[in-house]
Every structure is written in C-alpha cells, then in structure tokens.
Amino acid sequence: MTEIVINGKFLGASLNGVHRTAAHYASLLIERARSEGHHVRLLTPRGVETDPHFPLLVPEVCRGKFGAGQGWEMLTLPRLARKSLLVNFCNLAPVLHGNSVVMIHDAQTYLFPSDYTGRQATAYRALLPLIGARARRVLTVSEFSRQSLARHRVGHLNKIDVVHNGTDHIIDAEHDPAILDKYQLSAQPYVMVLGTAKGYKNIARVFDAMTPAFPGNIKLVVAGGPGPETYAAQGWHAPEGTVFTGFVSDNELKTLYSHAAVFAFPSRTEGFGLPPVEAMHCGTPVVAANAGAMPEVCADAALLIDPEDTAEWRSALLKVLQDPELANTLRSNGNSRARDLTWANAGDRLWQCIKPLL
Secondary structure (H helix, E strand, O other), rough: OOOOEEOOOOOOOOOOOOOHHHHHHHHHHHHHHHHOOOEEEEEOOOOOOOOOOOOOOOEOOOOOOOOOOOOHHHHHHHHHHHEEEEEEEOOOOOOOOEEEEOOOOHHHHHHOOOOOOOEEEEEEHHHHHHHHOOOOOEOOHHHHHHHHHHHHHOHHHHHHHOOOOHHHHHHHHOOHHHHOOOOOOOOEEEEEEEEOOOOOHHHHHHHHHOOOOOOOOOOOEEEEEOOHHHHHHOOOOOOOOOOOEEEOOOHHHHHHHHOEEEEOOOOOOOOOOHHHHHHHHHHOOOOOOOOOOOOHHHHOOOEEEEEHHHHHHHHHHHHHOOHHHHHHHHHHHHHHHHHOOOHHHHHHHHHHHHHOOO
C-alpha cells in the first residue's frame, strides 16, 4: 500500500488564505486515508505547536541542510518522500518528485502580475508549468481556475481536477460583539468589504460607488487590511466616515459579517473567493463581481455586478439596502448555497481524486 506524505511547510505560518485551506485539506486527507488503512506522514522543516482547531496536524519535524524555506521544499522534501505519494496544498511542489499531487489555487500571477512582487510573479510563472508537468494530478478550487491554469499551460485540462473549497469554518467562530461597540456599529446598518490594497481586489470600486454618501448615513466598514493612508497613497479615497478596523480575529470577522446590511465583494478575479460564502453562512446579503469564479461559487445567491461599472455597484448596493424582500431572498439563497460548500464535501471530493493514485 502506497504511503502518503503531506508537504507541511505551511505549518507555523499564519493560517490565512491558502495556508488555512491547506490545514483543512491536510486534516481531511489524513482522516479519510487513515480510515482506509493508509499510512500518512505530515512533514515540516520546523517545530510547530499543534493548533487545537486541527488536532490531526501533528507533524514529523524533518530538518535538512537546505534550510526551512524553498530549499527544504524543493530539495530536502523530495528525498524524504521519494517512495511515497507526495501531496502539496499550497501552490508549489518539488519538481524533483514526480509521484506527486499539487493544489494550485489560481492563476493570479499570470492574470494580475502587478499585484505581486516582481520576483514572486516571475518565480511562479517559471515554476508552475514545471510543477504541473511533473505532478501526476493538479488540483484546483474552481472550474474557472482549471480553465485559467490550462490556458497558461500549467497543466492540460484532462490532468486538472476541481475540488471546491469548504466554507463552513466560519460557523465555528464565536461572536465578539465588542467589535461593534468599539466602532459604534450596533445601532445602524452598514456595508462591509474586506480590506486589501491589491488592485485586482478592486476595493476602490466600492469607495467610488458609495461617494457621495448613501441616504441614512450608512457607513462603509473595511474589515482587516491596511489603514486609509495606504489606499490614499494609491489614489483610492474612501467615503467620509468609513470605518477601518485593521486586523480582526475570526470571532470579530464573524460578528461584522453577521451585522452587515450587505457584503460587497468587487474582485476582478478570484480562484474561488471564500468571503462571499462566509458572509452567506452569517445570513448576510451579498453583492459580488460577475468575474472570475464568482458566478460559479455564488451561483444565484448573490447579485453579480460588472466589476468596472461604478454606477451599477451604487445601484445594486442601494437596492439591497432599500428592498427588504430582495435582501431576504439573497439571505435565503445564500444559506442554501453555503450549505453545499462544506469542508465535509470538500474532503469527499479530495479523496475521490487522491485514492486512485495509491
């Protein structure tokens, strides 16, 4: 029986974005593989504390002479896993190991290279086709990403499998109402976006759409991300009275989602896009860009808007704010869609892709 080795280099780093999904996928794979009698090893180049949210992620620390970064991943790891199926969940995998599976979440470095450091974008564009060619299977998180990766020659369509991310992790967070009191948000409706200065995330579209101010003094809340000076330096000017929270915990994020009158997600592209579905789990109506994987992920559970049409964004946001029937329909559809995108379903699909390779 073939042994499975999971690339655990992501452990010990901040569990955000891709690293967070890697923790979920690694846990799901360990659970399903061990239940069928397979031996699974999770290898990491450094000692890490076990995260109580992921009790199955107890790694073997395997240091090497090439450090704990890319040298470990590209040179040490293939030697450690040479007789095993190596599974990698964070976009990169060692080119020297052919018996591997790699999850490549999106093609953003091809689509919007200016939002990445020149060195990072160049390295990814050089490595991803090599990694895709060497891997036995490439996994990605949406059909949109599958088509994008194939178009940029990261892998042939018949070699790429889609595993939709789970989104129900937000349910496990506890509410933290102190965040509402801190910014005086308890008694008034607000529009919420997630803070980011990356151009493809298109946050300036919502800034412009909410200028001039909406009737009723409805505020914009920018959860997470940098402060207003970062956006202003790029020529993006938030509406007067915008609340910038800076870093928020999962508990604070859940509370902000749950109390928002509408969640806006204007990205020009996404490989998957967790936040709109997280908002749906919290009962919040969603207005999202009709771009990237959003139509696939949100389906009929969000208003889908041209990411470049400021007037349409303003109209859509006001419509949700002023039409309770529409808002309730979006909440109901969002609840149904969110129930489909669970980590249990993601784990089942992941195992369907991995099991035939053993």
